[in-house]
Amino acid sequence: MSEASAAVSPVFTRRIMGIEVEYGIFTSATPEQRKLTPDEVARVLFRPIIDEYSSSNIFSPNASRLYLDVGSHPEVATAECDSLTQLINYERAGDRVMDGLARKAEQALEAEGCARSVYLFKNNVDSAGNSYGCHENYLISRHMILKNLGVALLPFMITRQLICGAGMIAPAKGNEPAKFLLSQRADQVWEGVSSATTRSRPIINTRDEPHGDSKRFRRMHVIVGDSSMAEPTSALKVGSTLLVLEMLEAGFDVPRFAVDKPISRIRDIARDATGRTPLHLEDGSTVTALEVQAAFCAQAKRWLEQREDAGTPTAELRRVVDLWERVLAAIESQDFSKVDREIDWIIKRGLVERYRDKLGGDWGHPKLAQIDLTYHDIRAGRGLYDILLRRGMIARWTQDEAIEHAINHAPDTTRAALRGKFLAAAHRLNANVTVDWTRLKVNRPEPLTEEFLDPFDAEDPRLDELLAYMEKFHS
């Protein structure tokens, strides 16, 4: 970031953010049954949506987007949130909505005489090696020069997997034996900062779609992260990133590491649970991945002393920094006992290691791959994550009541509140409407559209006009 951009950029302690989760999909089949392709299952999954909305790309009552993209990975993009725990609630509400659809799909298949289980996995790589994402969106100022921001963020982003990776067993490949990696996405990204999403998979995407006033805002799209199962892992992933963004915006003294070839290093970091991977800096010196994280964490702790208490409460971010410190201390000492209920890769590795030892010590055993996958099954009572949670082996960050509430209510602190009220009225009046992130449109009798370009605004008199118009012609 240049001095000039530091001077004009606001510090968004209250920041708009959203998470997009793509799910892996699979059905069981008995030997007599024909296997359904993921595409076929996805279509059964979305049948209730298509029946109700005549589309597989919709906004749900809680103002989130639900859709089926190419590649048959159903996706939920949460509504705009402006604080950390709220975002976690909406992401988890998305899981529950998708699970509800999976249950309906199972009933439909049974009614059609081909009963089978439908699995949704919140992970990032399927058994064929295809990758799908968990994208984080952070609003930043238009004055922030993205390229510079990206350079400052890259060392943080390539090492962030140490504190919040989902972990995975990578199957044997050529001469490389099967092994445990810290993160699922590390092997899937190819560039640092760029505008492409699919072709080259950059860590930070600069595609210019702010979903808001393009004179004031940008939407930073981070695609390097893993989907998180454990709530504290989500909190650390997003919370640490929020803190680094705030520090950069404030011109706070953020650690600078000019890492040579950062993208090639991300794969080495994923392969080293000690965090000792050396990163060569352009000045000829080296730091370890762990030292990079420790420097950001220490500075974030100092930042909290002067941070304006808005958006995500500072008290909540203190919990983030406390967890961050504990994870780094655990990696340093290799004693994981103080964080083995909070961080996905640590929880998962502990579990599969116990089995691996019983099974003869080979990471390539198919039973271990099965355990790895089952950890990401989102079904309560069936997925391993949920089973461990119920046994008290995984910690919480939020509560069920808040997640349940988020299923049917839009966030009330952001633009999503307008969309939620609009959708509720349309549902009640059976009105024909069209909605996207910025626009709300009543289609009949004559189209009436309003554009809401400030995602921070949860109130706007133009909403009342739209509602009055809807009421007049549909009641």
Ligand SMILES: Nc1ncnc2c1ncn2[C@@H]1O[C@H](COP(=O)(O)OP(=O)(O)OP(=O)(O)O)[C@@H](O)[C@H]1O
């Ligand atoms: N101004 C904003 N700043 C940050 N995040 C935003 C903003 N407006 C919307 N969002 C969030 O961005 C996400 C957009 O999700 P969506 O899946 O539509 O992404 P996309 O990048 O536009 O499209 P696609 O996934 O189809 O490529 C949502 O989670 C939403 O809440």
Ligand SMILES: [Mg+2]
């Ligand atoms: Mg998306």
